[in-house]
Amino acid sequence: MKDGADEETGMDLQQASAIMQETGDRARRALVVRRPVLLAVWGAAWMVSDGVIWLSVRGQRPYDGPTPAALLTLTMVIAAAAVFTVIYAGRAGSGVGGLSVLQRRILLLSYLGGYVALFLLEAAIDHAGASRAVLGVYGAAAPILLVALIIAASGAVFLDWSLFGLGLWLLAVAAGSGFAGPVTVWAVSALAGGGALLVMAVIGLRWNRS
Amino acid sequence: MNIDGLDPVIHGPARLRIMVTLATLPEGDDLSFSRLQDLLSLTPGNLITHLRKLEDAGYVTTVRTGAGVTARTSVSLTRDGRAALARYTAVLRQLLDGAASQLPGSP
Numbered sequence: 001m002k003d004g005a006d007e008e009t010g011m012d013l014q015q016a017s018a019i020m021q022e023t024g025d026r027a028r029r030a031l032v033v034r035r036p037v038l039l040a041v042w043g044a045a046w047m048v049s050d051g052v053i054w055l056s057v058r059g060q061r062p063y064d065g066p067t068p069a070a071l072l073t074l075t076m077v078i079a080a081a082a083v084f085t086v087i088y089a090g091r092a093g094s095g096v097g098g099l100s101v102l103q104r105r106i107l108l109l110s111y112l113g114g115y116v117a118l119f120l121l122e123a124a125i126d127h128a129g130a131s132r133a134v135l136g137v138y139g140a141a142a143p144i145l146l147v148a149l150i151i152a153a154s155g156a157v158f159l160d161w162s163l164f165g166l167g168l169w170l171l172a173v174a175a176g177s178g179f180a181g182p183v184t185v186w187a188v189s190a191l192a193g194g195g196a197l198l199v200m201a202v203i204g205l206r207w208n209r210s
Numbered sequence: 211m212n213i214d215g216l217d218p219v220i221h222g223p224a225r226l227r228i229m230v231t232l233a234t235l236p237e238g239d240d241l242s243f244s245r246l247q248d249l250l251s252l253t254p255g256n257l258i259t260h261l262r263k264l265e266d267a268g269y270v271t272t273v274r275t276g277a278g279v280t281a282r283t284s285v286s287l288t289r290d291g292r293a294a295l296a297r298y299t300a301v302l303r304q305l306l307d308g309a310a311s312q313l314p315g316s317p
Contacts, residue, residue, distance in 0.1 A: 011223055013306050016216075020299070023227045027234035030249055031241075095245025097284055099238035 033092045036204030038085060043197025045081035047190045049074040050140065054186035063133045063182040103157065107150065114146040136182030140189045144174035147193075166200050215301045217294055219267045224252060224260045229295045232270065232287040240273070240286035261285060269294055 011019075056070035057063065066074075093101060122138055130138075152167025154160070170193060177188040220229055227250050235241060247257050264270040269291030274283045287295070 011221065011226075013302060013309060015223075016221065016226060016302055017306060019223055019226050020230050020302075023230040024234065027231040027249065031231075031234050095242035095248075096235065097240050097242070098235070098286070100236050101239070 031092055031096060033089050034204075034208070036201040036208065037088065039197045039204065040201035041081050041084055043194045043199075043201055045077045045194070046197060047194030049077040050186050050190035050194065052077075053140075054183070054190060057136070057183050057186060060183065063136050065132050065136060107154065110150055111146075114150065115143070118142050118146060133182040137178045137185055140182075140185040141174050141178045144170055144177065144189055144193050148174050162200065162203075166196060169196055215305065217298050217301075219263060219269065220294060220298045222260075224250070224256065225264055226298075228257075228260055228264060228285075229269065229287065229291065229298075232285065233292060233295050235286070237287075237289070237292065240284035243272070243283040243285060246285055264291070267291075267294075 052073045053066045053070045056067040057065065089104070093104075122135065122142070125138060126135055148167050148170030150167075151170060152164055155162075155164025155167055173188065173192040173196070177185045177192065180188045220226055228246070231246065231249055232241060243254075243257070247254060250257065252260075261270060261272060265272060269288060270285055271288055272283055272285050274281065276282055
């Protein structure tokens with residue numbers, strides 16, 4: 001096709017339909033951040049990191065807290081998921097501007113600000129003389145509460161009932177998991193928290209395929 | 211095959227691809243000229259020509275921001291453009307259904 005030429009003629013109905021299908025598929029693959037992919041990555045990261053912590057504390061009587069190796073594993077798994085997210089979302093969002101970009105930045109800042117606040121609050125609880133067991137329950141359940149609230153609020157922002165439902169489920173997990181005690185709370189978090197994200201990812205992928 | 215009823219501004223391979231690509235983004239989002247060009251594998255001159263035609267019809271807007279190396283031209287679908295593509299899609303579907311029903315052996 002020559003520069004500036006307007007040879008836009010001779011396209012029949014089937015060709016138009018095929019162009020729409022093919023272009024739409026290609027644009028979606030290139031531009032859209034697929035939520036099931038992110039849910040799968042973060043669900044797996046959550047399950048592995050809290051699962052490793054549970055493995056490191058499950059024999060402790062009394063509870064003494066995760067081992068340095070388990071905490072290092074948690075940090076590396078979360079960092080790997082974060083790097084994947086930055087690369088994946090950055091690739092899809094390259095050249096894209098506007099409201100959705102702003103929404104994503106506000107969400108990211110909410111997560112970052114929330115985690116900083118959680119760590120500071122944990123330090124304050126520790127400083128106030130909380131036992132290792134209380135810190136264990138807090139360390140496992142408080143992040144679920146943060147994620148639950150942001151996901152439920154995202155359901156309102158994106159008018160998405162499935163996100164809202166996931167947020168409500170995680171709120172229930174956050175509220176109920178603490179009763180499992182400082183050891184089992186990590187297993188509950190891994191299975192009911194990370195597992196819920198993985199289930200949502202599978203449902204989302206199947207829905208997209210159908 | 212009869213293409214009456216299809217918007218002639220949209221009904222061309224390059225312009226249809228531009229419209230469909232921009233419609234993938236949520237309302238309120240825009241796409242840089244260079245990313246759009248990359249996605250559609252069109253030359254800059256060709257893309258400009260088709261964008262001008264779509265802009266004249268009120269279907270897309272292009273906004274240039276910054277200067278020099280930070281200059282960025284962004285393209286977005288207008289509300290009219292989104293509505294026009296929806297109409298185009300509906301008419302195309304009707305015409306295809308009509309053509310299918312006229313095939314020998316169809317009920």
